[in-house]
Amino acid sequence: MSVSNLLENWSEFRHLHPVDDVPHDPYKWAMSIDLDACSGCNACSVACYAENNLPVVGKEKYAHGQAMHWMRIERYWDEDGREFPDQGAQFLPMMCQQCEAAPCETVCPVGATNHTPDGINSQIYNRCIGSRYCSANCPFKVRYFNWYDYPTTDNVWPAEMNQQLNPDVTVRGKGVMEKCTFCIQRVTVAKNNAKNEGRIVHDGDVQTACQQACPTSAISFGNLVDKESKVYKQWKAQQVELDKDAQAKDKNEEGRSELRGYRIFEELRPYPSVMYLERVRESAV
């Protein structure tokens, strides 16, 4: 707790830029989401409400943009002025991208949001003082602030409803920032079980709530260090590398690439841990 210990442990306290950094070992949690499979059904979002004790804010607060959905499904239309969306819509599940060089982490005055050695951008609710700087600096705007005291004055979980609350996840009071944590409570349990058995977590030992619910299995979650994991294989096959701000796909001429993996706002260099696979549409019709 002395100043010298602060200086000594500076690098421990702060995870650095992923380039030239210590490699992740044994875990780096990451995701890939296949937009071609995603049907936009919202099951993931509801599952997230169930798993993570998200408050239902009600119509009025929703109208004020105070919804607390950690996972939101965005629906995009074509922008070429056609009269009917005859190629359908594009759905995109958007949640915290768990950036490696997260813009939110550096600005939090108290370090309430910080990087774990597993590459998760963790949010320590009780440390949060509510400056909201993290959200201000988040390019994806996936951080949600408790504008009201949902458990108490707002009584979001009346009567028996509170029995549904997941005891592994803190119920956040007012003034706290929150966001998708990659279901860190599940990850923790899986890691503890693995440690008890003297191994590392295998692929499939842990599923996030959204992944588990997803009817089309569009979401994969796993350990990017583990070469056996599906996520690793997907990233590899799409030639998306965690610590690059431009991928093989971008280097190809427009439209020539056969890869569909991309990360959103890669050019801002947050190095997101979520890879999306482009939605495919048939050219023959």
Added chain:
Amino acid sequence: MMKDISEDIAWAKINKDVLKSLENPRKLYWVILFIAIAMVGVAVGCEVYQYNIGMGVANMDNPHMWGLYIATFIFWIGMSHSGTLLSAILHLMHADWRKPIYRFAEAMTTFSLMTAGLFVAVHLGRVWQIYYAIPYPNGRMVWPNFQSPLLWDAMAIFTYLSSSILFLYVGMIPDLAIVRDNMHSGWRKKLYSALALGWEGTDRQWRNFRVTYLTIACFLIPLAVSVHSIVASDFAMSQQPGWHITSFPPYFVAGALYSGCAAIITLFIILRYVFKFEEYMTLSILKKIVRLTFAIAMVWTYLNLIEYASVWYGHDQASKDVLIQKATGPYAPFWWMMNFCGSIVPLLMFFKRFQTNIPVMFAVSLLLNLGMWLERWMIVAPTFSHGYYPWTWDHDQWPSLIQWGIVFGSFGWFTLLFMVFCKVFPSVSMYEVKEMVYHRKQATKKLATAGKGAH
């Protein structure tokens, strides 16, 4: 040429005039005080409500995380720069005309900083945990995050605040002694005796006093520049379009000096009337401040245009979009108003006949401050409503009455502190005015002698 101050004011009269302000101001003083208290009451009520219910009552949302609180916070920080400018910078530059007015400018510095500090607290979602942000050895064994500009901010503000309180106080010691000597017995006498630290006016005391004062002044100048640069880095260090701009620190400092000077004009006019300081706060001095303000206004305008230009000609489309949105989107009226108030209104100051026209200058100074307040709002808000992620653009984010109430009340709070200060402490530096009168006399004498010699 108008004189900054008449050279034939007797020293006893100076004492008497200034001390009078501690006793019987005009009625308007009490009216102002009452209004200020009422405004503070409104703000306290709003804050209590917000504290109990949650930040939602301010009608901020995701992603409009920051609202008027941060804008007003910057505004008050900016205000604080005028005191330092007048007392420290102009002190070092031997600008004599500052002497009758620097005291209240310094008080302004201190009180606007205190107001700004309150906004940090008002803004926080969990203000009761604010000590988490203070670096001290603690039982949790964790430090705050030294990488966060917000933490630098907190530190800079506290340093600046403590230094400016010290500066204000040290500069007041000789005057406090005068007040002490003019007090009859009673608790006030005791108070001033204690505060005067046994000032006798000996040569040694004067020598030490001058060195100390000068040292603090030197210390304060970089602090003042740094504090607003750091506030600017809250934005410039972020990654958001419209914020991530290299020229922000000087831009913020210029804006700060600008709004500070404008505020000095306002308060100058009020104090001059309320405490009957016409003889000390002369129109000649007003003219000088006005000219200074005008110069700064032009610097600010220049930096402002630089900012627009760098965004416009840069290749960051997102930043450009924010700029376009400022000029055409829902914030357009405020944005244009800010440009008008900040860059067009000060042009009035260019004209000599307005420079000493009190009603006009009063109105202009208020408009300038409105413009500067809008400027801060226009820095904070549009980026939220038009950030990188289009899905979240522009939810309903008009600040609620609670937010307005607290912002409104902060002006009352500042006025209250300031007015109480002016009633309790000499708001015109007596010893410096005496010096000024003395210098003036010497100069006139010299002039006269020189004139004689010429003949």
Added chain:
Amino acid sequence: MMNSGFDRRDFLKVLGWGGAAVALSGCGNGSVEDGKETVVSYVETNDYMIPSISVYFNSTCAQCDAGCSITGRLREGRVLKLEGNPDSTINRGKTCGLGQAGVQHHYNPDRVREPLLRTGSSGEAITWEKAYALIAEKTKGVSGEEIAFLSGGVSGHLKVLLGNYLDSFGCKNHFAYEAIAPAVLRAANKKSYGVEMPRFNIGKAKVVLSFGADFLGSWVSPVHFSQQYAQFRKGVDGQRGVLIQVESKMTLTGANADRWLVVRPGTEGILALGLINALGAHGVALSGDVAAAVKGYDKARVSKDTGVSAEQIDKIVALLKARTPSLVLAGSAAEGYAHGSQNAAAINLLNQVLGNVGKTVEVAEVVPFPQMAPTTGNTAALRKLNDGLAAGKYKVLFSYAANPVFTAPGAMKFKDNMAKAGFKVVFAHYLDETALQADLVLPLDSALEDWNTQVPEYLATCAQINIQQPLMEKLHANTRGMGDILLALLKQRRAEEYKGFEDYYAYLRGAMLKNKAALGGGKLDDDTFWNETLSKGIVKLEGRVGGLSGRASAAGLTLPAPAAVDAQYPLQLIPSVNASLRDGRHTNQPWLQESPDPLTTIVWDSWVEIHPRKAAELGIVEGDIVEVSGKNGSIKAQAYLFPGIHPDAVSIPLGRGHEAMGRYAKGYGVNPFQILDPVFDKETGELALHETRVKISKAGSRVIVVKDEGVVGGMQMGKKIAVRVSSDKVKLSEEV
């Protein structure tokens, strides 16, 4: 994960302390607080009950009739979350949002907790003994014809008990009613394929041509189809499946289509015949009657009637020819007209012409216990019941798992007719609109507290019986399971026969053990078999396989020309079915209210979808309150400009607009059921949901639409966020 060797009822006893002590305070200025809270401790416990370790039990989701198997996660005796059971062939471990919200059905604060007897305009809580006595009294001496039992779809042992109860009166008036059901399709399938519900193998198809079947959203078995869809997208033989959706209002499935074709409402059948015609012209052999039936449907006419361009028809025909097998689905959008049966028949005919029958349309296995097979609900039943009620035929009316006062078209005057019944018993979860009209309201257990067996209508790759079992102790002391209630009622009638069964659990166990061998447990002793069955939550069976009666006939296929524009009511009203809210029975689950509609992203309210072109004509902008009025009333709701709808149609989602039910449902939105025209399908008598004609006008005020999308709507503003790529630019077969 699963524990097998335990007695389920012991397990429930263990949890004697109920769901006490839930820590709500999360983020206080917390420090160690000694001695303030009480520790959760047990009197007796089992080895598997370890505090802080989750226990998982299998059951069946009761949120809709698809029959997904679920696994409930329990902690300290409380069910926290429902996951899919990976062993189920229907949902394979997956769930939809509606299923996830099952826990909110269970923990809902607005549940009915006591039996309520109407006294004047208010209700009085009474005991169950009194309630049963009352039913016995009211049914005494009443003949079978004077009793009506209204229910939703039922299956399994509950259906058996229900049947037996009605039998005891000699009553044949069981009305199985579902407000939104593919009943027309069932009839058409029966004609075309010989079965009501064949297996649609989306996963095997290379092209799916869907006429308004929202199989990703709410059609038949959406979670199952979603998985098939994922497989279909990955492709067979490396060829990615192509989805073409034909409808007048975009559904979730339509939003996922490669080509979404907007057709004039009601002309789906014409397009199907037109496609057959065009296929014939492209060299596909058509049998004589088919050729005759489609003769008049040349491209020009079809294109004019439906609004689909001739070149688009050519493209589809080329695709259907090139990529086989394909699959054609007829959905609710095609069914919902007075000529719905004809539409469905025409669409089924297309399947036949394409040779899909037997390839992607396969016969489904059937559970070999016909008495347990599902009685599927439809709207014709409601019509019959309503007519009976209007005639004052019924002295006693029972209502279970249906809310006709809310879902019947207002023109039917169901509420008034219901009042004519002598004694109305409603088995209710909430005090919904129908329960409020009852004389006696009997509170039900939630699906997570109740025993049951269920046989899904749509069976995936094998026949299965789903077990529904309590996941936790009852929340409220005075609710009862439907099975227990029926058993108690049966004991009133046939005491001798049922005296051996202490409760429904005992009945269920006994019934299952009796058929142990048939259920695949021949070698096991009773307890082992029973415990294993409960542990799995599913009984997979060797199903009976019938054959598809191969030939859809083109005989009698006459499709009306599109109706001329009605000057007074120029627009077609399409009541849309939201995957979460369905017919409104789930509206009181707040997660579903706050889960944005996938297409409009609107929450907590109803809206009127209007095509931007039409809106411009009428001077309507988003958020305008518009009055939608038809021959049978009008409703007011906010307008939402939606490109995915035919300009001559407007759409309002079903499910909202409750006047009762609970805090999360009451007062949000409007109920389009109320203004539906009572038009019925000519062959089946089913309510034609899409046949209502309306006009709309601005009602003056304007609101801000509460939705998730921002002001720029679904635009990416030139940013690379959701990216789309053309299928010829990727190689899916090389992906992981």
Added chain:
Amino acid sequence: MHRFLRLSVLLMGLFAAASTFAVDAQTPALTTEDDLGPAIEQPIEFPHVRHAKDMQINCMYCHTYARRSAVAGIPPLQKCIGCHQYIESVKDKPRIKTLFEYWDAKKAIPWKKVHDLPDFVRFNHERHIKRFYFQQNRPVQEVCGYCHGDVKEMTVARRSKLLSMGWCVSCHQKEHPVSAEGGTPVGNQVPWYSMKKPPADASGKVIKAKGPNDCSVCHK
């Protein structure tokens, strides 16, 4: 002027001294710090001293969940009765009578929580027991005692450690052995939780590592 300079030098010196102190000041060794919690009245005054000291019963005989789950758990009433129904000698004692009253009424005893961490903290008994009791073979009462103090000397258990965050952290910052004999080797990986790899011995094997220092390990 000289005086002023002298004063400045003096002040600077003081500041430097204070800073130096701050730089190297160690916070008190929190791990050993005792902090006696309030005495708590329990429904039955349970004598730990009789069970744990006189009878030498292993802590985990009753607190059986500790090695299997995150919480140590209070034994079910069943377990108390399991022994006490055969111990005739104490059956008449008032405490045992109360015990049987609960049993006969089939009511759980409303024990008060003694070590009650805030709700946002996730403490895992299982991991600590596995680490120190099973893998390092330390005596059970020592292992439990790290956090619970010398329970065998108490009647009603009372908190005797600080259980504050810094208290936990100070132990996690210690180097603990992770060698094969007494550590937690994970496959061929050594678990290290900070960005710095722990020091290895001459043979290249890591022998000591700190506890996890990741916020999210303990905060939920």
